[in-house]
Amino acid sequence: MKIIIIFGIFIHFFVYFSIADEEFVHPGLLHTNEDFERIKNKIELKEEPWLSAWKQFNTSRFARPNYSPRPQKIIYRGIGFPQNYITLCQDIAAAYCAAINWKITGNTSYADKSVEIMNAWSSTLTSIQGNNxxxxxxxxxxxxxxxxxEIMRSYKGWKAEDFNKFKGMMVNIFFNAGWGRILGNQPTSGSKRxxxxxxxxxxxxxxxxxxxLTDNREMFNEAIRVYKSDWYWGASSQFIYYLHPGYFGQTQEAGRDQGHNTLSIGLGGILCEMAWNQDVDLYGWDNNxxxxxxxxxxxxxxNFNGSGFADVPYITYANYYGDGVVxxxxxxxxxxxxxxxxLIYNHYENRMGISAPWSKKYAIAMRPEIGSGNINGxxxxxxxxxxxxxxxxxxxxISESCYPEGLTARVNGTKVDLNWWGPVYAINYSIQRSTTINGRFKTIKKKIGTQILTYTDSPGNGTFYYRVLTNGSTCAASNIAKAFIGTKLYFSLSFKNVSNGSLPIDLSENKFSIKLLNGASVGVGIKRKQTALSLNGNMQYAELENNLLSELSDYSIATWYSRI
Incomplete structure (x- = not known):
C-alpha cells in the first residue's frame, strides 16, 4: 500500500449548507396563487402583452377541452428502442394547459381534464426504459x-388517493429514472462528470x-446542494464555465451547439424560478x-429584424465527455x-431591477412565447x-432601479479589472477609487456606457478600494470592492504543532479554514519531527473554503509531497 503525505495543500472544492426544515409554499413551483391572480387581473383589464398571450394560449392544440389521454405502460426514450415518449410529452402539455385554464377561468371542466390525464398515467405507467x-x-x-x-393539488375534485398515487409515480418512476443515474450512487472516478x-x-x-410536490425536504435540499456545489456538470460554477469582462458567462455547452446551450439555460431558469418560490435564491447565487x-x-x-449575430468572446473548453473533447x-x-x-428577463429586470438587456431583447422579440410542442414541427x-x-x-x-451592484475587483498583473451589474434605468457610470475604505473616493473615469459593464484600472502598487455610481452621483453607490497590487502571501497552510485530531491553520491574514474529509488526517512528515497531511485511501482530501481563489486571476501554489 502506498501512503501519500503532502506538505502543503491538495485543493478540492465543495460547498455544503443546510436549509431550515420548514413547510413548503403550495402551489410553489413555476407558479404561485399570486401569479395566477396577477394574470387573471391583466386579462380582465385587457392589458398587453397578457391579452394577446392569452388568446395565443387558447389556440394551442393542447388547450382543447376534449383532449383524450393516451397513457402507456412503458415509456421508451433512446435510439434502438421503440421510442414513444412524445405521447407522454403531449399528454403532459394537455394536462398543463388544462390546469392553467382552470386557475385563470375557474372552469372546473378544465380541472377535471387535467386530473383525468394525471390519473390515467399514474394508473398505467410502470417504468421508463431505453438508453441513457x-x-x-x-x-x-x-x-x-x-x-x-402542484397546480392541481388544491382541486377538491382530485381524490386524495389519486393524488397520492400520482406522487408515488413521480418518486418511484420519474425521480428514480433520472437522479440515481446522473447524480446519485455513481462510482466516484469521474463518472459524475x-x-x-x-x-x-x-x-x-x-x-x-x-x-x-411530495413535501420531501431532504430531496429538495439535496437538489439545491448539488446546484451550489462545484462538483457536478449542472453545478452553477461548471454550468457557467467562465466569466468574460462585463459578466458575460461562457456556458459549458456554448462550444457544443446552440440547441443544447439554450436547453441548459432554459432548464437553469426553471430550477431557479421553482427555488425562488420556496424562498431560495438561486438566481442571485454567486453574484447572479x-x-x-x-x-x-x-x-x-x-438575430431578429436583420440584426445579425453579435460577436462574443470564447475561450477553449476541455470537456471530459467520453474520450475528451476540446x-x-x-x-x-x-x-x-x-x-x-x-422568465429570465422578468425576474432580473422587473423583480430585481438588474439590467438584462440581451434577455430582454429576446423576450420581447419572441412575444408571445409559444407553448410546448408548438415549435420545430x-x-x-x-x-x-x-x-x-x-x-x-x-x-x-419596475418603477425605479438606481444603484449598481455586484462590483468585483480582480487583479491581473499590474491592472485591476472591475465588473459590475447595472440597474435597469442607468444611462452611464462613473468609477471612483480610494486608498482607504473610509477615505475620500476620487472619480477616475466618467460616462462609461451601458453596453459592457467593465473597466480596467492601472493604479500602481498598493491597496485600493473601488465603487461605481450611475447617472452622476444622484443614486447610491455600489458595494465597495478591494484590490491589492503587488506580491503577498494569500494562503499558507501550516502543520506546525498540529497533532492528529486537530486542524492545520492558515498563517496568512485571510485566515481561511480547512476541513479534512473521508479519512484524511494529520500524520508524520518526511522529517519525523514534522507533521503533514496524510492521504491514505480513496477520495481523501482537504476541503478549503469555496471562495478561496474567487478574487485571484494570477496565483502560484507550492506544495511538497512524499510517497511512502
Missing amino acids: DIALAGGIYGCHFANVG FYYSNWDLAQIGMAIAVGV RFLAGAEYTAKVNY QTMLGPGKGNNRPIWS GNGGSYDFLGFGTLLYQQDT
Whole structure:
C-alpha cells in the first residue's frame, strides 16, 4: 500500500449548507396563487402583452377541452428502442394547459381534464426504459408533470388517493429514472462528470419539483446542494464555465451547439424560478452567475429584424465527455429560439431591477412565447419547455432601479479589472477609487456606457478600494470592492504543532479554514519531527473554503509531497 503525505495543500472544492426544515409554499413551483391572480387581473383589464398571450394560449392544440389521454405502460426514450415518449410529452402539455385554464377561468371542466390525464398515467405507467436518455425523460418530463400536480393539488375534485398515487409515480418512476443515474450512487472516478450540463440541470429541476410536490425536504435540499456545489456538470460554477469582462458567462455547452446551450439555460431558469418560490435564491447565487450565462447565450443567439449575430468572446473548453473533447469555438446552430426568455428577463429586470438587456431583447422579440410542442414541427426538442412565458411570467415594469451592484475587483498583473451589474434605468457610470475604505473616493473615469459593464484600472502598487455610481452621483453607490497590487502571501497552510485530531491553520491574514474529509488526517512528515497531511485511501482530501481563489486571476501554489 502506498501512503501519500503532502506538505502543503491538495485543493478540492465543495460547498455544503443546510436549509431550515420548514413547510413548503403550495402551489410553489413555476407558479404561485399570486401569479395566477396577477394574470387573471391583466386579462380582465385587457392589458398587453397578457391579452394577446392569452388568446395565443387558447389556440394551442393542447388547450382543447376534449383532449383524450393516451397513457402507456412503458415509456421508451433512446435510439434502438421503440421510442414513444412524445405521447407522454403531449399528454403532459394537455394536462398543463388544462390546469392553467382552470386557475385563470375557474372552469372546473378544465380541472377535471387535467386530473383525468394525471390519473390515467399514474394508473398505467410502470417504468421508463431505453438508453441513457431515460435520465432526460425522467428529468425534463418529471419536472413538467410535477408542476401540473402542484397546480392541481388544491382541486377538491382530485381524490386524495389519486393524488397520492400520482406522487408515488413521480418518486418511484420519474425521480428514480433520472437522479440515481446522473447524480446519485455513481462510482466516484469521474463518472459524475460524464454528461453535459443539461443532463444534471434536468435532474436538479426534477428533484426540486418532486421534492416540493411530495413535501420531501431532504430531496429538495439535496437538489439545491448539488446546484451550489462545484462538483457536478449542472453545478452553477461548471454550468457557467467562465466569466468574460462585463459578466458575460461562457456556458459549458456554448462550444457544443446552440440547441443544447439554450436547453441548459432554459432548464437553469426553471430550477431557479421553482427555488425562488420556496424562498431560495438561486438566481442571485454567486453574484447572479446564472444571469451571466443567460446574457451570454442570448447575445450568441439573438438575430431578429436583420440584426445579425453579435460577436462574443470564447475561450477553449476541455470537456471530459467520453474520450475528451476540446472545444475551441462557438458551436453551430446560432439562432436557436426557445420559449425561455420571458422568465429570465422578468425576474432580473422587473423583480430585481438588474439590467438584462440581451434577455430582454429576446423576450420581447419572441412575444408571445409559444407553448410546448408548438415549435420545430413538434419534434422531441419542442417539448423541452412548457412555454407560454409571456402570459405566465410577464410582470409590470419596475418603477425605479438606481444603484449598481455586484462590483468585483480582480487583479491581473499590474491592472485591476472591475465588473459590475447595472440597474435597469442607468444611462452611464462613473468609477471612483480610494486608498482607504473610509477615505475620500476620487472619480477616475466618467460616462462609461451601458453596453459592457467593465473597466480596467492601472493604479500602481498598493491597496485600493473601488465603487461605481450611475447617472452622476444622484443614486447610491455600489458595494465597495478591494484590490491589492503587488506580491503577498494569500494562503499558507501550516502543520506546525498540529497533532492528529486537530486542524492545520492558515498563517496568512485571510485566515481561511480547512476541513479534512473521508479519512484524511494529520500524520508524520518526511522529517519525523514534522507533521503533514496524510492521504491514505480513496477520495481523501482537504476541503478549503469555496471562495478561496474567487478574487485571484494570477496565483502560484507550492506544495511538497512524499510517497511512502
